[in-house]
Amino acid sequence: MREILEQLYREHRQGLFTLALTVTRCPHRAEDAVQEAMARLCRAPAPPRDPVPYVYAAVRHAAIDQLRRGAARERAESASIYGGRAADPQADVIAAEQHARLRRAVDALPQPEREAVVMRVYGNLTFDQMAEALDEPLPTVASRYRRALHTLGRRMRPVVEPSHDQ
Numbered sequence: 001m002r003e004i005l006e007q008l009y010r011e012h013r014q015g016l017f018t019l020a021l022t023v024t025r026c027p028h029r030a031e032d033a034v035q036e037a038m039a040r041l042c043r044a045p046a047p048p049r050d051p052v053p054y055v056y057a058a059v060r061h062a063a064i065d066q067l068r069r070g071a072a073r074e075r076a077e078s079a080s081i082y083g084g085r086a087a088d089p090q091a092d093v094i095a096a097e098q099h100a101r102l103r104r105a106v107d108a109l110p111q112p113e114r115e116a117v118v119m120r121v122y123g124n125l126t127f128d129q130m131a132e133a134l135d136e137p138l139p140t141v142a143s144r145y146r147r148a149l150h151t152l153g154r155r156m157r158p159v160v161e162p163s164h165d166q
Helices: 002-024 027-042 051-068 089-107 111-122 127-134 138-156
Strands: none
Touching: 002 027, 002 051, 002 111, 027 051, 051 127, 089 111, 089 138, 111 127, 111 138, 127 138
């Protein structure tokens, strides 16, 4: 079981951390949740047939446990989890603004929709795996993801004001 978990962690660590961060909204608590989940899973019996959603579900539950204990009301204040760096200074400024805007848009989503986006985009889980990890029906998970993308698209669409030059 340990070897399987080590491999899954190597392949999915960013997605697992991002999922935990989506739930806890605190990088330190997210790290704790991932560590707690992996430690619990190391003590578990044999993994299920598809261990990927099993691990995501464990991390999600550990992050929720962090919230229930009242320890995770902080917000992540530093680095963006949603983007990378641009090639030149002007592009860097534009990219930073876009990443901040995307982060705010994702953070503003209801938690179930945030989780769906993170699992799909950062975890690269299939909808079947997401449904299993969330213990929700597949149509519900797919609908949440679709609704989240629609909302993000609307929020990220540039605002274009008509020109009043004459």
